[in-house]
Amino acid sequence: MSPNASNPLNADGEAVDVPRLVQLAKEGNEAAFGELMQAYYARVYGLLKGIVRHEDDARDLSQQVWVKVWHKLDSFKGDSDFYTWLYRVATFAGLDFVRKRKRQREVELSEAMEPNRDADAILPPSLTSRPDSAAQTAEIQTVFERALETLSPEHRTALMLREVEGLSYDEIAQVTGCRRGTVMSRIFYARKSIQEQLKDVR
Amino acid sequence: MNKERAEYWLSQALDGELSPRRQRRLEKALAKDPSLADLREQWLAIGLSCRAQTVEPPQTPEAAWQDVQRAIRLSADESTQRSPSFFGGLWRWSLSAAAVLMLSVGIWWGSRPVDYTRAVIPLAERTQVEWVESDLPDAISMVYEDGDTGITVIWVMMDDVQEDNGHAG
Numbered sequence: 506m507s508p509n510a511s512n513p514l515n516a517d518g519e520a521v522d523v524p525r526l527v528q529l530a531k532e533g534n535e536a537a538f539g540e541l542m543q544a545y546y547a548r549v550y551g552l553l554k555g556i557v558r559h560e561d562d563a564r565d566l567s568q569q570v571w572v573k574v575w576h577k578l579d580s581f582k583g584d585s586d587f588y589t590w591l592y593r594v595a596t597f598a599g600l601d602f603v604r605k606r607k608r609q610r611e612v613e614l615s616e617a618m619e620p621n622r623d624a625d626a627i628l629p630p631s632l633t634s635r636p637d638s639a640a641q642t643a644e645i646q647t648v649f650e651r652a653l654e655t656l657s658p659e660h661r662t663a664l665m666l667r668e669v670e671g672l673s674y675d676e677i678a679q680v681t682g683c684r685r686g687t688v689m690s691r692i693f694y695a696r697k698s699i700q701e702q703l704k705d706v707r
Numbered sequence: 708m709n710k711e712r713a714e715y716w717l718s719q720a721l722d723g724e725l726s727p728r729r730q731r732r733l734e735k736a737l738a739k740d741p742s743l744a745d746l747r748e749q750w751l752a753i754g755l756s757c758r759a760q761t762v763e764p765p766q767t768p769e770a771a772w773q774d775v776q777r778a779i780r781l782s783a784d785e786s787t788q789r790s791p792s793f794f795g796g797l798w799r800w801s802l803s804a805a806a807v808l809m810l811s812v813g814i815w816w817g818s819r820p821v822d823y824t825r826a827v828i829p830l831a832e833r834t835q836v837e838w839v840e841s842d843l844p845d846a847i848s849m850v851y852e853d854g855d856t857g858i859t860v861i862w863v864m865m866d867d868v869q870e871d872n873g874h875a876g
Contacts, residue, residue: 516768539775542771543769568771646756667722669757692722700753703749
């Protein structure tokens with residue numbers, strides 16, 4: 506079973522029994538909640554960072570989200586998978602934070618996030634195989650990050666939930682509280698928008 | 708198939724959300740249109756770049772859990788401080804109840820119907836009308852207290868009216 510949002514792994518690489526941990530945590534078992542939190546920590550952090558685009562903010566927000574999840578766990582009825590409920594809490598917290606922050610979109614990228622050192626290894630050959638690929642890749646990466654910045658938090662969230670978390674349209678609709686058709690068009694628009702901005706550097 | 712629809716379907720196909728029938732039509736369009744195939748490559752690259760965005764969290768899960776645990780306990784302490792002790796609660800409850808009682812009495816007092824004859828007249832000194840003076844020529848006055856209502860009635864009569872009244876009476 507490959508690790509994904511519904512099948513997270515613990516620190517020892519073993520599959521986590523999410524429903525059991527959720528039940529124990531709802532009964533007040535802090536250790537069970539700790540195990541649950543650690544299994545999803547990186548994913549929630551990644552999702553929040555994708556939304557708020559700032560490492561320190563994502564870290565603080567991540568902590569707040571987990572405290573909120575602990576207090577609100579009783580409201581999770583188990584009608585959906587735990588991770589969709591968890592992502593919903595995190596997504597709303599992230600979007601709310603972004604709205605309140607109203608920070609200028611032109612944040613210095615170097616402050617906003619560390620440059621990705623592994624970009625060469627991860628970007629597809631079509632983006633890295635040119636003779637001047639190192640400079641080209643760095644430029645593409647920068648433009649890509651800027652393009653992500655220009656998306657609305659809602660569009661960015663939909664794209665990240667799809668591309669990073671691998672959620673289906675229905676799951677994204679559940680997480681973001683909008684319709685499936687809206688999810689579809691947000692992802693389409695996000696791709697088109699980023700592609701338009703990357704066109705000039707290719 | 709027009710280009711916009713093909714692109715829209717392409718986006719859904721990349722996400723595995725396109726129906727098999729549409730998928731087949733899209734495949735045909737991709738085979739015919741190199742620009743559409745190029746777009747697919749670009750969008751796949753965007754997906755990879757999105758995944759490349761994910762960086763390691765600044766803390767280990769264990770360290771993050773310790774912080775969260777601390778924050779949970781802190782929030783529990785704050786909540787305990789906010790919720791009063793039994794006696795503190797009783798005191799506040801009593802104060803609230805007294806305030807509500809006083810308010811209720813005030814509202815009742817203010818909204819009860821006022822009997823002006825009982826509330827105002829007894830406080831005033833009763834006026835005794837003994838006589839009435841009039842500027843009307845040859846008019847005479849008569850003052851009496853109506854037995855049924857207790858109201859003082861003042862009659863001012865002219866001679867001719869008196870005669871009429873006399874006739875009437």
